[in-house]
Amino acid sequence: MKLRALRLSALADAPMAFGSTLAREEMFPEQVWHERSAHGASGADRVTFIAERDGEWIGLATGLANDPDHPGDPRPVLVGMFVAPSSRGCGVGAALVDAVVAWSRERRAIGLGLWVTATNSPAIALYNKCGFRRTGESKPLAHSPSIAEFRMVRDLG
């Protein structure tokens, strides 16, 4: 399945960029990928946008209506952002952010949040350019607690 292949390639390429791991997700039964795919396509409580070039899937980003790491916050959260290495630097990442922002606006969200690893300079630069600002909140990266993730938010008012 294309979604599984792209997500696993993201986890292999950038293990410190995500809260999950390749070892964990490559064990997921096929059912999990079908559910992710169906829910991501529905755009109800979750949306996944795919960047495609010449029929090849080269990037993805997901919006979740509720941030599992920030219960009670009304803002959706952007997760799973990935662009294949050979397609970086041409605006694909920014376009994926725009897509999740548009989905959030359709939901009348007041803002959009995300968590980014403190050492992930390309992602931090992308999010700064897209209007996200640090909130001051941080937490340890689940699988590598010596590394911090910090939260960024973009207002959509």
Ligand SMILES: CC(C)(COP(=O)(O)OP(=O)(O)OC[C@H]1O[C@@H](n2cnc3c(N)ncnc32)[C@H](O)[C@@H]1OP(=O)(O)O)[C@@H](O)C(=O)NCCC(=O)NCCS
């Ligand atoms: C972070 C990532 C998604 C960026 O994707 P991308 O398609 O290369 O980003 P874009 O081409 O849309 O870049 C948009 C802006 O982000 C910034 N940016 C992106 N990559 C950058 C880099 N390596 N160095 C400096 N700035 C960068 C720039 O401001 C850029 O605008 P500019 O080209 O006009 O200067 C990509 O590097 C990636 O998939 N990394 C591995 C996974 C990851 O870290 N995911 C984030 C999880 S929170």
